[in-house]
Amino acid sequence: MTGCPLTAPNPPVILCIEDEMQLRRDIADELAEAGYAVIEAGSGAEAIGILAKTHPDLVLCDISMPGLSGYDVLDALREQDAAHAEIPFVFLSALADPRQVVDGKRRGADDYLVKPIDYDLLLATIEARLRQIRRIRSGRSDFSAAGPPDFATVFGMTQSESQVTSLLIQGKSLMQIANELAVSRTTVAFHLRHIFQKTRTNRQAELVSLLLQGHLPIE
8 A cells, every 4th residue: 555644643534435235344444554534425315415514625426326326426526615626536447448538527527537446546536536625725825815817818709708717716605606706606607607618628627727827828
């Protein structure tokens, strides 16, 4: 197992959603050994209940589960406030179907790991995603001090799209943005779809990270 053990008094919290109990326990044991705090959920419905009351630092989620699927859990998470929408989400699946990977990415998943789980890769993936979130939070402080970049020039955004991006970077939820701009949440979501297209991103955390850098990704 790779990765440095975490010694912080408040270690990152990982929500592990897996209907196969033994696999869930194995994953939880590996994460606990690496120093993470783990919350377990045996179904999509249980996970959504947990997410309504807690804010994990990262979610690991099986795709194919009885009842609510991993896609359902992801959709429910992204519909919550901005803080929940930015939680890194990693899918676990027994299928290595590229179409499933693409579908998950389009829905806003950050990563995709195939069973049987390579625990070194799992820990490396978690570390990378948590680093990304830390950079976003740090970058927000710099953004507040320096002011927003010229989104219209850098990304070809309209004035409305630029306003939405500035508020997203500040950590506003879609509903808060709608209230601040005096428009409907549907209008904000419409602008967000265009922003995703122009920045070649597909979820809020990835978008915010890119916007804080102020440039398009290198092809």
